[in-house]
Amino acid sequence: MYNWTNSEAILYNGIFVMCSCVVSVTFYFLFGLTKLGEFDKRKMILTGLIMFIVYLLIDYPWFFYDGPLTFIPENTTTREVGGCERSYDWCASTVRVPMIPYLISFFINGIGFPFICAPGASLFSLILGPRRQQRYSSYWYKLYFEVFRMLYEVSGYKYVILVQLIVAFAATLSVVLFYKQLQPLQMKPKLGKSASYKNGIFYVL
Numbered sequence: 001m002y003n004w005t006n007s008e009a010i011l012y013n014g015i016f017v018m019c020s021c022v023v024s025v026t027f028y029f030l031f032g033l034t035k036l037g038e039f040d041k042r043k044m045i046l047t048g049l050i051m052f053i054v055y056l057l058i059d060y061p062w063f064f065y066d067g068p069l070t071f072i073p074e075n076t077t078t079r080e081v082g083g084c085e086r087s088y089d090w091c092a093s094t095v096r097v098p099m100i101p102y103l104i105s106f107f108i109n110g111i112g113f114p115f116i117c118a119p120g121a122s123l124f125s126l127i128l129g130p131r132r133q134q135r136y137s138s139y140w141y142k143l144y145f146e147v148f149r150m151l152y153e154v155s156g157y158k159y160v161i162l163v164q165l166i167v168a169f170a171a172t173l174s175v176v177l178f179y180k181q182l183q184p185l186q187m188k189p190k191l192g193k194s195a196s197y198k199n200g201i202f203y204v205l
Helices: 006-033 041-059 089-093 099-128 140-155 157-177
Strands: 194-197 200-203
Touching: 006 099, 041 099, 041 157, 140 157
Parallel strands: none
Antiparallel strands: 194 200
16 A cells, blocks of 8 residues: 555554553453453453544545555566556556554554454353354354455455454444443342243242
8 A cells, every 4th residue: 555565564563453452451451450340341342443434434444545556567566666557447446544643543553452352252252151152253254254344355445454344343333222231241130030931931049
């Protein structure tokens, strides 16, 4: 995107990601060592989702950004010259995210990530209770990677970000709509209250 060679892109983006990770780890420490970790997990998840939406909106190729992307010269590769692969036709109609907003987006992502991962995983496990959790959480990552990889090769990062935005907005709306239902599983009801199970209803007296 910034006419970097492969090695430059790996180096610079690696530095940006490292800085983002430092921000994330700082918040993880704050969650573990301060009362910040005791906040309502639903509100923390909403905060993280909003941060992700802002991050994606910054990195979306808006029409007012500079562009289009620059193709590499013929008979060269991105190992030698920075630019867009000539096989990617979408580069001719894709703009370049300005550097400063691009850097800021890494910082925002570094904040949003721990606000979703830590409370999200914790609340998810509490809702599932003693049920086996592996099948609920382990099969999606490879599928997402393959889908986004193919989408990027065909249409660039515009629709990759757009799909993520749709998912983020849907997740935010879901948290808002089901806010009251996002509670830890109650294995034992309160005294005098009924609870249903597969063979009927029972009471705790």
